[in-house]
Amino acid sequence: MKIHEYLNRLSVPAEKNPDLKYLTQLQQSHMESIPFENLDVTRKVPIELDVDSFYEKIMVRNRGGFCYELNGLFQLLLSELGFQAHLISCTVKKPDGWVREDSHAAILVSIGHFPYLVDVGFGDSVRQPMPLSGEEKSDVSGSYRIKEIGKGIFNLERMENENWKTLYRFSDKPKQLHDFAEACLFNQTSPESHFTHGDLATIATKNGRVTLAGHIVTKSVNGQKEKLELNENEIREYLQEQFQIKI
Template structure:
């Protein structure tokens, strides 16, 4: 696998030092150019936790993926670039306050002066590393912080319009990509998976986010949302023009 080709895939270049600003730039560019998408899941194309397969899909085919694919490959890249990075698992909290299947989300922890949560594969979320020290970070999608729950667990929290919501809970235990096999299968086949119902493709933009959900395109810019219903032909064009995906 070619790190330079991967960096070019999301308009980035090699870092000379492993500083926070370099990590933040890589994450932001990655999220603006490699979409979170479940198109293979909906079309019943099997997804395997194999880095070579994921590299072929994301870099050579210019596709996106879901958390195991995006964060699995991004973790490999960060390690190749010299960052002290490890994969971790998380349990997603649903909007109604209940919890999804435990440990089925894959994220990354990067140790700099303090540990930072890095997640390029959670869809509509922060585009920047979030420190575990409790400091708050604000971008177009909200204000984020990490709260320590107990000696083992931490919560990623987003505040938007004065309302706080836990996005997911994670521990610092290191995971390997193969550890997510059960979660990867669950999220491809279970009716309880959020990814087995409708097409979902989303990526960050400099001013917000653009999201395709089934046949509706939502463009968020500086907090304002604009929704457009699409015909099948229009949807095909949006996939190609907005996300660079030609199925």
């Protein structure tokens, strides 16, 4: 992996000190520079759990990816920059239950003796490292906290309608990329996977987010949303214009 090319795409300079301020800058810039997208899944292009493939897709071809690709590559970058970082597995909460267990990949980063959840592969979510201490953090996407529910088991929560809503549950146990092989295949092929039901591309902006889901574009600016419907030709143009993705 060419670190300087990666940092150039993030518009972040190389730093010698792997501290919390630098980690925050890297995460925010990543979410504003590289989209979360499932366009290979819906076009039945196989996604292999290989960081060289991730790098070629995301850096060389200027694409995005889903959690294994984005967090898999970002975890490697963080490690090469001197951070103590490892992958972890998460189980996403749905309104009526949970998705496949341990099928989402995120990152745990230790700064000194303090662990932080970092996730650049979950779409509309927190844009800064989240301490596992329970301290609340807020950004343009909302207010968040992490609640410990058992030894080494935590919930990432977001405030919605004056109540804390669980986004996903995770363990602090280190995982390797290959541990997600079955989940990666499931998310690419199963009709039960959210990712097989239509195109999705989403990217953070300084004051909101832009999301293409199917034929619908949703633009969020300072909490205000507007929607736009596109036809097939307009979708291709929009992907290239808004996300710099050429299909």
